[in-house]
Amino acid sequence: MRARFIAFLSGLLALLLATPVRAQEEGLVLQLTRDWGYGGGKDIQGLFSLKASGPDDLRRVEFYLDETLLFTDTEPPFRFQFNTDNYPLGEHTLYAIGYTADGRQLHSRRIQVNFVTPETGWKTVGKIVGPILAFVVLAMLITTVAPFLGGSRKATLPAGAPRTYPLGGGICPRCQRPFAFHLWGLNLLGGKFDRCPYCGRWSLVRRRSLEELRAAERAELANAMTPPAESEEERLKRALDDSRYQNL
Ligand SMILES: [Zn+2]
Incomplete structure (x- = not known):
């Protein structure tokens, strides 16, 4: 029970924190990080960054969304920040092509994503955070209301009287x-x-x-x-x- 709760908490934390997606590969390494917004599996929404790194003689990196060139960076760190809201919703492929000083062309891995609306993203977060908020509100309600409900009914047990503790x-x-x-x-x-x-x-x-x-x-x-x-x-x-x- 407790282990499940901890697993649930760490899952939630992983969802809320920026999650770098990294693959070690020869050539051009491409990373997608969430700067602000929602990311659950392939579904993403908000402000994201693509970061590319490669050999020391890497001179230029092109960042692509499907077949569209988004940005060309000619200075390290090779990075492009974008907002998913500026592009059509749905399935996309993100990748980068790097060019070295000696003219080699390096291809990164391809990252499959699905751009979703802010409503979809936050609805999914709400499904997870909602129950926690409901619990907190309930606890606050109990502390506020309970003294008025049961406050007048106080037990009068003489001091020192032995009692039983069936539930501890x-x-x-x-x-x-x-x-x-x-x-x-x-x-x-x-x-x-x-x-x-x-x-x-x-x-x-x-x-x-x-x-x-x-x-x-x-x-x-x-x-x-x-x-x-x-x-x-x-x-x-x-x-x-x-x-x-x-x-x-
Ligand atoms: Zn007391």
């Missing part, structure tokens, strides 16, 4: 109380996105071992014991202050 559990980063994960909690990398039943807040909670959860239950109890001792002291101090005024 974590410690709320907000109120520090340990709680059992819910069925609806979203599994995310490194933890669960779940709602703490005590403070009602949603957060990414790390999965803890049972020993850690039990320790947190005991800590809860210790925390519950301490505050009254402090407030008692404060109450006494206040009483003392009050009595001083009464004496005047």
Whole structure:
């Protein structure tokens, strides 16, 4: 499951980043790179560059689209940048012919491409990115709406009370109380996105071992014991202050 997710992510990354298509060949090496736009298999759209390299005595490179000469470069780096939108849609063959100082003619490999409309390109990207965006929006919606939906229903469990963790559990980063994960909690990398039943807040909670959860239950109890001792002291101090005024 995780391996598939990683494969999916790297696939997406490869699609979004410029992907040099390179073939090692004798003579003239031709590379097609995406500078900006869409590239999925043969389908391309946007700003692309053709780069040619060859022997040291390479003097001139002609870049072709089908039988049409697009550009002649007489200085290295031999490069031609083009926008697919400026050419007819559909199947095309890209190639280059190089000329050396001693008059040799070098032919590059032929790159088969299919120029698509920006709409087609982005629609395909949307099919991949769409679900991710939907998930992010959903997660944001849950965090925004959930406190209003379930916020009033907070569990009241006495501090230190032992509880069960059938689906595992974590410690709320907000109120520090340990709680059992819910069925609806979203599994995310490194933890669960779940709602703490005590403070009602949603957060990414790390999965803890049972020993850690039990320790947190005991800590809860210790925390519950301490505050009254402090407030008692404060109450006494206040009483003392009050009595001083009464004496005047
Ligand atoms: Zn909490």
